[in-house]
Amino acid sequence: MSLKHLLLRQTRKNFSKINGNLLDRQSPNINATHIFITKPSFSLLDSHRGYYSSLAARNFELSKLNSLFSRCIHFTVTKLSNAAIEPKPESAEVEDDDGSMNEFLSRFVWIMREKISEEFPDYDKQTVNAMLLMIVEKVVSEMEKGRFEQTLKASTDNPDWDLSEDLWKTVTEVSNMVLDDMKKATKKEKMKGFLLSREVQEMCRFAGEVGIRGDMLREFRFKWAREKMEESEFYESLEQLRKEARTQEENKDSASGAEAASEVKSEAVSLPKRRGKLKYKIYGLDLSDPKWSELADKLHVAEKLILPQEPKPISGMCKLVTEKILLLNENDDPSPLLAEWKELLQPTRIDWITLLDRLNEKNRFLYFKVAELLLSEESFQTNIRDYSKLIEVYAKENRLEDAERILVKMNEKGIAPDILTTIYLIHMYSKAGNLDSAKKAFDSLRSHGFQPDEKVYNSMIMAYVNAGQPKLGESLMRDMEARDIKPSQDIYMALLRSFSQCGYVSGAGRIAATMQFAGISPNLESCTLLVEAYGQAGDPDKARNNFDYMIKLGHAPDDRCTASMIAAYEKKNLLDKALDLLLQLEKDGFEPGLATYAVLVDWLGKLQLVEEAEQVLAKIGAQGHYLPIKVRISLCDMYSRAGIEKKALQALKILEAKKQELGHDDFERIINGLVAGGFLQDAKRMEGVMEAQGFIASQPLQMALRTSQALRGKRLP
16 A cells, blocks of 8 residues: 555544544434535535534634644654654655645635635534535545545546535536646746756846847746747657557567467367357457448449449451541531441440540530430430530530420430529520520429529529510519529629610619619719610700719710710700710810710701711711711711702612611611602612511501602602
């Protein structure tokens, strides 16, 4: 038995002698399990209050419990030294344990007294000390079982407690707190030793010589001492590992020697016959269980699906046929060579895919043709992904008819388009401007329960925008926002542009406000679109407000924006305001461009201000611009109405040469101008050109032509 155990045991005996065996004589059927350091147990403690008071009444000064422990330990040490106990090799360790134990008991008693006093403020000091005596005696008895750190952990797992569970939990918490404080104090003392070490002192002396003093020197000193301490602990851990390794090697050598001896001994002995299945384990798993064989079969099947297969080697005649296939032209029929190749190689799916990859690298058009042929090939093992892949490729290349042909083949095979294929169709139809097919695919996607993502929403919104239905596109945008999908700035601008072109002022205003709420600041493009929207709606005042607001934001108006503002004034024929705006902008350094001049030429032509319009034309020519088709239409209308035959016919000749660029409204304006100017033959000829281009003259225009013929070529007033 170690000196520590002897010391504790003797301390217990001496402690009992000093107390006069109070607890043994005065325990009126009370056990320490009645003690709880919790409020709900107050009544239990209060019921035994007289017992604790009786302990205090026997003149036992428990307030001096710390000094009492010290006297007991001192008495025990003196007695053991008089008995001439010989020192043992671990005497230094025992002394350290004694010091640690004394410090632990001192700290423990101090904190426990405070906790008991807090929980029972109505009890007097003597009663509290009596309660503390019972707790400490139990702790000391538990400490006799071994080192107190191990005792604490072991006691929490011991069901044979004399103290209650709550009380022992409090004791454990206080003990751990005391141990942590003791460890911190030990580390602090160790740190002090390194602060006073020779190396740290020399480093501080050198730092002082180079001018480092005050708080900085103090920080460096602690840093150097901490590094030295960590270095020391590192080497101590290495030494400990070396000792453990040496011990393991010695144990291994002794075990191998014993094993060799047992083998020699059993050389002449035969192994016994095994009965039943052999059970073997790896890392605690019983691998003899039949479930592992089932798992191996499943892994084998999964391996075939996951790991890529290797294509068959191509050689001999099959190699020659392969080269012939690769050398085919786009218009050649690959079916005979494919049949020959199939007969020679007996290919699987991986072989066909390898051939398609080589075709895709060498001849993309031939790749599409072969890929479509393989959709009906049994050995190719066609699945829905092969169809969707072809549809995706055709959709990206805007080959709408080819993609629809693959879709028809899918339906003929009884394969319904899945979500991925439907998404490809939405992108394709939206890009091609086929709104009805895009809506059908979008509704099919939603019917499958799939929530569209940002790309699908963007495609459908652009389909509505391109079809001139921005309101439906806006409703989809609101649906995106409701699902916390933030539309991109391009989508906002596309909707704003569509509302502006259609003249939907309220819709354009809503989109502009939504953009600002989304954190997108107004730019030159968005402000220009708002000006165009109000100009299309015939509200030049609000158009001017947005124009001025754009300048206030710091955006200088460009030629397009200025032209939109002039066009807004043209709707109400406010020529004076338009000219004032141009003069003001020219003072600020603005120079009108082709767009602004084109609007002015059209406006002046309608007012029959031929000379002013020609002056503007001269400015366009001075800038080196080529007259756009809209300006030439305006000139033809102006010269026809003014009766300037030569210039009217020159303009008309140019327009006839560009008839493919003319729209229905353009033809209507040209013919009306010719009729108004009395050029009836030219008007009838242009009506025939109009019908040849697929346009039908409106009823007012037909009425004007018939009226002009009835008047025999006279000009209409």
